[in-house]
Amino acid sequence: MNHRNIRIASAVAGLFITALASAQTTHTFTPNPVDLNDLDHFKAYTWGIDNVVPAGQMITGATLTITNIYNWTHEDNILYVNMLNQPALGVTEFTDDKAAGNYFEGQGKVVGTFTDPVGGHSTNTNLTFDLGKLGLLDTMNQYAKDGRVGFSFDPDCHYFNDGVKLTVTTAAVPEPASLAVLGLGIFGLVRRKKNKNS
Ligand SMILES: [Ca+2]
Ligand SMILES: [Ca+2]
């Protein structure tokens, strides 16, 4: 390929990628109650969500946020968050009686933990887990294939907060056929140029 043909080919590929990117849609999900009852130390919670991905689409980005989270007082504290394949739909409460460790240890994939170093009052902290940056999108797509995906939260302390939110972006799954057509298109362009030049 000469420089000109490479330019044409990358322009075509660029258009295709732009078309893909512009077809992204954003969906927002919140649990009920939205603050998971202020994440009680004695409890552990699951939140199951249905229809995260419209038919023919795949997850291209996902962010889990807990707004204005803070521990009720200054002390040792930790919140465990996992992603689950098949939790019950909606919010379910379990009792761990303040037992140390993640109540959902070994279930699904670990998303992360949070510790409030201050405690006792709001510090306007928004806890954000970017599931793309955490490398969890492939697993999330697998989990969500049957429609259901969710999260577990084990607060080992009492976290006041203004709400949990999941934001998901989805895009059409690129069909092998359209990729093949694109490939042929680039090939054709390059061939035509080559013939003209020779
Ligand atoms: Ca707990
Ligand atoms: Ca626990």
Ligand SMILES: [Ca+2]
């Ligand atoms: Ca599932």
